Amino acid sequence: MVYIDRNGLTDFCRQVFRTIGLSEIEADDSAKILVDADARGIASHGVSRLQRYVYGIQEGVMVSGVKPTVLRETPISYVLDGNGAMGLSLSRTTMDTVISKAKEHGVCFSSVRNSNHFGIAGFYAEMAARHDMIGIGMTNTAAMGVPTFARDPYFGTNPIAVAVPASNGRIFCLDMATTVVTRGKIEIHAREGKDIPSGWAVDTTGHGTNDPVRLIEDMLYLRGGGLMPLGGEGEMLSGYKGYGLATVVDIMTALLSGGPFGRDVMDSENTSARVCHFFGAIQLDLFRDPEAFKADMGRMLDELNALRPAEGCERVYYAGQKEHEAEERSWKCGVPVTEKLYDELCGIGLQILGRKLERLQ
């Protein structure tokens, strides 16, 4: 691992984005949200995607400076067509609007169509949690998850994030794909020549596979096979629950905004991702004194941390705790990236900024 100063990494990404044509706000949002993912240890959604963003912007697939079209708006709802805008910045500004409407009217929900990748769903959910609200973030993604009893993919990894504030500035943040794993984990196993564990994916027959190389090829050529929904294959371990949750995400993101859903979500290098998002903010104060709520919430998190660990396990975490601890460390010790990614970032830097990325000692 190479460690990079967090502010330095953010500045680097910001300058790359500025140089290839993003506005100051777009560049700032995009840099911050990508680096935030790495800082939390969610490397799959961080600066490893910088090259893809650079390519998307240079090819005009992600469009700088476009304004979203407001399709419908009420005091508590906000429906947008993103018109292929930068997903990260569009999502941050949309969540700002959702929060300010929720401050005034108690709740607000937004459904956004035709956007691009927005990074980690939890980032947006946590924005609301810092205002004494329950925050929600979701997105649909290109189809690679296979519904229960089927053999072809229909849904994306369709993540759901829910963030809730607790005492002492803590935030509970569940940020989960509704498939068992994301595609990235399959690719890592393929590169390393390892079998994937049973319970991750099905092949073209619709039944479990351990062969990541064949799976990736079958998915590429649309022969069938793909990721299992949370809960796995069939009904034995309740895979229909993950399948149902993935459906809910498509409903909230795409059906409510009139955007592409299911297999129509196309994510190629030549078109905008055309993904759809959903954002929500719900004031605690609608239900209860927020301070009393956060005190109880803190007690719950403490109780979870105090549970007896399973044999051979060190600690019981609550959702988001590992990520927040990693983020704390990143301010002191830098953001970890692999040697390979570091070289790739330096390549982007040399090409676009005429300089490498500085690493910590």
Place this chain on the structure above:
Amino acid sequence: MVYIDRNGLTDFCRQVFRTIGLSEIEADDSAKILVDADARGIASHGVSRLQRYVYGIQEGVMVSGVKPTVLRETPISYVLDGNGAMGLSLSRTTMDTVISKAKEHGVCFSSVRNSNHFGIAGFYAEMAARHDMIGIGMTNTAAMGVPTFARDPYFGTNPIAVAVPASNGRIFCLDMATTVVTRGKIEIHAREGKDIPSGWAVDTTGHGTNDPVRLIEDMLYLRGGGLMPLGGEGEMLSGYKGYGLATVVDIMTALLSGGPFGRDVMDSENTSARVCHFFGAIQLDLFRDPEAFKADMGRMLDELNALRPAEGCERVYYAGQKEHEAEERSWKCGVPVTEKLYDELCGIGLQILGRKLERLQ
């Protein structure tokens, strides 16, 4: 299986409830919602619980005629203390209020503490779906689910239901426990002397067990062990996601209402279940023309049904479809109950009404 005329079974339950002291509305709601579960094929939450309700009412654990206390109310929120009321009827009337507030103001959410069992969460979610709304129902339950990396139970089976209307009167209805399975499935295996499948439960070490008898005993004496969260043990198949969802249910039901959460949810034969519920209704019209939405929703359900089934599988269902088909059948062919349950119901009938329950030929 014994088949019983659906109206006849509902009347039977209603008369039992009336005779032991429930009001007309309470008896009507309770009978309808219990029979609805059996009609859908969710026998665990249906009339098999009649004896428990009878006992609860006769012992004063479930209280007839109590009014809930309104703890906080705004145009879009409604927070109640159920004061140990009949959970089924309290939940139905609360959802009615939620729907009528949502009709006027776009959305409404309700959190209810100190209630009793409310049957199937999907029943309430579907009430809203029949009004062109997205409906939500949740409840916490007595702790029997073990968080990731822990060895003691902390959460209940904590179900989440989401119902969404589609074209041709169809309703998508996801109604799922956030544990892999519910306790009932463990008990059936114990009674039949069968091992439980790997991936359902952990023992007192916090690791997988196949022994349902030992598990039930360990849970009874609070030695540790319990149900795995959706996604199973540890992180390999993403059990932290089911754990996170269970936490969200406790937050929405108990933390928002100031009720008991985690291990404080006590469900004995001598106290009210003290469970907490959450209900929500969100108008489609806030986002989009409801007819256009339902047409797209119908297209999605059709596409899911048209997916190529996995080898050896007959059909791909959407969430709720199996249950709705079973319900259709129940009107024509009666509600199925086991011979054993039929005898038990006749016993209750003889004791309370002086008559047996009629069965179809």
